[in-house]
Amino acid sequence: MSIVECVDVQKTYHQGKVQVHALRGISLSIEKGGFVALAGPSGSGKTTMLNMIGGLDQADSGRIVVGGKVFENMNQSQIADLRLYNVGFVFQAYNLIPVLSAIENVEFVMLLQGIPADERQKRAKAILDEVGLENKYDRRPAELSGGQQQRVAVARAIVSNPSIVLADEPTANLDSVTGNGLLKIMKDMNEIKKVTFIFSTHDSMVMDYARRIIYLRDGQIAKDKIK
Amino acid sequence: MYENRSVIYFQLAWRNIWRNPRRTIVIMLAVIIGVWSMVFLGALMRGLEVGMIKNGIATLTGNIQIHHQEYRNDPVIDHSITDTREVKAALKQTLPPGARWSFRVRVSAIASNARHSSRVTLVGIDPKHEAAVSFIGQAVTRGRYLGPRDTYGIVVGQALVDMFDTKIGHKLVLMSQASDGEIASKAFRIIGVFRAEMLATEKQFAFVTLPVAQHMLKLNEGISEISIALSNDQDTKRLATALKAKLPSDTYDIDPWWDLLPILNAYLELSDGFVFIWYVVVFISMGFGIINTMLMAVFERIREFGLFKAMGMKPGWIIREVLLESFLLLVIGMVFGNISGLITVLAFSTNGIDLSALAAGAEFAGISRMLYPVIYGMDIAIANLVVLVLGILVSLYPAARAARFTPVEALAHT
Ligand SMILES: Nc1ncnc2c1ncn2[C@@H]1O[C@H](COP(=O)(O)OP(=O)(O)OP(=O)(O)O)[C@@H](O)[C@H]1O
Ligand SMILES: [Mg+2]
Numbered sequence: 001m002s003i004v005e006c007v008d009v010q011k012t013y014h015q016g017k018v019q020v021h022a023l024r025g026i027s028l029s030i031e032k033g034g035f036v037a038l039a040g041p042s043g044s045g046k047t048t049m050l051n052m053i054g055g056l057d058q059a060d061s062g063r064i065v066v067g068g069k070v071f072e073n074m075n076q077s078q079i080a081d082l083r084l085y086n087v088g089f090v091f092q093a094y095n096l097i098p099v100l101s102a103i104e105n106v107e108f109v110m111l112l113q114g115i116p117a118d119e120r121q122k123r124a125k126a127i128l129d130e131v132g133l134e135n136k137y138d139r140r141p142a143e144l145s146g147g148q149q150q151r152v153a154v155a156r157a158i159v160s161n162p163s164i165v166l167a168d169e170p171t172a173n174l175d176s177v178t179g180n181g182l183l184k185i186m187k188d189m190n191e192i193k194k195v196t197f198i199f200s201t202h203d204s205m206v207m208d209y210a211r212r213i214i215y216l217r218d219g220q221i222a223k224d225k226i227k
Numbered sequence: 228m229y230e231n232r233s234v235i236y237f238q239l240a241w242r243n244i245w246r247n248p249r250r251t252i253v254i255m256l257a258v259i260i261g262v263w264s265m266v267f268l269g270a271l272m273r274g275l276e277v278g279m280i281k282n283g284i285a286t287l288t289g290n291i292q293i294h295h296q297e298y299r300n301d302p303v304i305d306h307s308i309t310d311t312r313e314v315k316a317a318l319k320q321t322l323p324p325g326a327r328w329s330f331r332v333r334v335s336a337i338a339s340n341a342r343h344s345s346r347v348t349l350v351g352i353d354p355k356h357e358a359a360v361s362f363i364g365q366a367v368t369r370g371r372y373l374g375p376r377d378t379y380g381i382v383v384g385q386a387l388v389d390m391f392d393t394k395i396g397h398k399l400v401l402m403s404q405a406s407d408g409e410i411a412s413k414a415f416r417i418i419g420v421f422r423a424e425m426l427a428t429e430k431q432f433a434f435v436t437l438p439v440a441q442h443m444l445k446l447n448e449g450i451s452e453i454s455i456a457l458s459n460d461q462d463t464k465r466l467a468t469a470l471k472a473k474l475p476s477d478t479y480d481i482d483p484w485w486d487l488l489p490i491l492n493a494y495l496e497l498s499d500g501f502v503f504i505w506y507v508v509v510f511i512s513m514g515f516g517i518i519n520t521m522l523m524a525v526f527e528r529i530r531e532f533g534l535f536k537a538m539g540m541k542p543g544w545i546i547r548e549v550l551l552e553s554f555l556l557l558v559i560g561m562v563f564g565n566i567s568g569l570i571t572v573l574a575f576s577t578n579g580i581d582l583s584a585l586a587a588g589a590e591f592a593g594i595s596r597m598l599y600p601v602i603y604g605m606d607i608a609i610a611n612l613v614v615l616v617l618g619i620l621v622s623l624y625p626a627a628r629a630a631r632f633t634p635v636e637a638l639a640h641t
Contacts, residue, residue, distance in 0.1 A: 056634040077541055084539025094530055099242035109538055111235045
């Protein structure tokens with residue numbers, strides 16, 4: 001069963017008089033529980049694609065279905081709710097709210113969802129332990145290394161059991177050892193919790209972790225490789 | 228569920244305002260100074276008012292006065308109350324135990340000595356009763372106050388003494404029209420000199436005993452006015468109405484002080500407006516600071532607002548978070564502003580502020596020499612409401628800006 005369905009998705013950005021065709025008719029379907037890489041050169045449309053799937057940006061045409069919900073039939077508030085309950089995001093950097101500690105960042109989404117305090121704490125601690133941050137609950141983001149910050153971001157993205165996690169170059173700011181560590185954690189989470197991961201990358205080492213690699217070029221799918 | 232969210236908003240807002248402590252303290256100081264000035268200057272204006280009312284009432288007006296029906300239109304000797312029995316009975320029946328009243332003869336007269344002469348108001352009083360009603364009982368600073376049997380004694384103000392170049396023990400002649408139409412004139416000896424809040428009062432009034440005035444003006448038992456002092460000005464309206472019900476309106480004219488002092492009354496009606504305008508003026512200068520601070524705070528955190536949206540926060544929630552930040556700034560500033568305002572008022576309320584340097588101009592408007600700031604609960608409430616409501620209103624703009632960033636542009640922003 002597929003968790004994400006895209007049919008002929010198009011997106012054009014207008015910069016003054018210049019038109020940039022970021023996506024030129026993308027159709028794809030991603031299975032539940034997948035661990036999928038979006039690969040491709042800079043400007044090929046990876047970020048745009050992830051933003052479309054997460055409902056952060058709107059397609060000009062085409063159809064996007066996430067978890068059985070059709071975006072074109074939804075208003076902004078319903079899409080926000082979909083993100084709150086079903087989608088986790090991990091960005092390249094600055095993923096965390098600077099004034100909240102690691103555990104508070106992880107709890108934040110559950111707070112918005114209205115989960116009671118004791119359960120929130122229990123789950124936040126458990127997930128931080130799983131990503132290897134058992135001693136860092138009360139650190140503010142500024143007091144964590146880049147890799148640790150990204151692990152908190154992954155923990156936050158999956159703590160409320162979303163159906164998909166969208167990660168836009170999660171390792172781009174990390175050295176290769178730290179990046180590999182993060183990928184391993186993401187893969188573990190994918191296997192243990194059956195959460196679908198879609199992440200973008202330039203890095204062939206990162207692609208090696210994926211069970212499926214979708215290559216983009218100039219806003220189109222150039223190759224779709226399933227291992 | 229709602230409670231949970233409030234907690235996190237509060238935590239976020241509280242920590243966010245301390246991210247830039249210097250900026251926060253500057254804007255809080257602006258709120259503190261603004262609220263302080265609202266409280267303190269509001270209290271000064273109210274003090275001015277209360278002083279003017281007290282002055283007005285004490286300077287022979289009283290809370291309520293009763294006259295002959297025609298007296299106020301034409302204050303001549305013919306418009307006297309010739310038979311006081313009816314009024315006395317009504318006063319005894321109507322007024323509460325704390326109320327005091329005094330019967331007076333009050334006419335225009337010419338005072339003169341060898342060198343000077345001047346128009347004055349000759350007031351015949353019952354010394355004991357008058358002392359309980361008006362300022363004169365406590366106002367004699369040199370010589371002595373009138374006694375019941377002072378046939379030739381007269382008490383005048385310091386300013387008149389200065390003007391006439393005279394002193395205690397010297398003679399003063401008063402002339403006025405008697406009830407038979409003849410000019411009556413009588414020589415008095417100055418036995419006491421009074422001081423008043425206003426020089427004009429010191430120049431205007433000359434006090435003799437009631438029987439002496441009645442005899443001089445051939446009034447028999449007649450009087451010009453009855454002045455009533457109440458222990459509580461709140462009762463004025465009710466008691467004036469009660470007296471009107473008791474006494475025939477074609478014979479008696481009964482007025483509360485605000486009808487007797489129309490200029491003062493007009494000023495009081497305006498001054499509520501002045502106080503409010505003052506609040507708004509103060510707020511406007513403060514409001515720009517608030518908008519600026521909040522806009523800066525919002526534009527510094529564009530990325531975070533993008534993150535909020537990516538996590539599924541709705542625009543309304545973001546607006547609430549930003550508003551809570553300005554609410555906290557405002558409330559903290561207001562607490563300290565009120566405290567410092569009240570302390571300042573308290574510091575001046577026992578000893579007052581000496582306005583005598585300005586008195587030459589001020590007394591013209593009926594302002595006392597000493598100003599005692601007065602706090603009205605309502606003024607404080609309105610000042611705080613103005614700051615809070617307008618403060619939140621002007622913060623709506625930065626808050627709406629924060630909520631309007633689209634996640635894509637916000638997340639692209641570093
Ligand atoms: N907000 C925008 N306004 C205008 N053009 C945009 C905008 N976002 C993306 N683009 C353009 O759309 C195209 C696709 O961009 P996108 O960010 O999706 O590429 P990417 O594959 O993520 O690249 P990178 O690897 O550099 O992150 C690019 O040509 C880019 O310049
Ligand atoms: Mg990108």
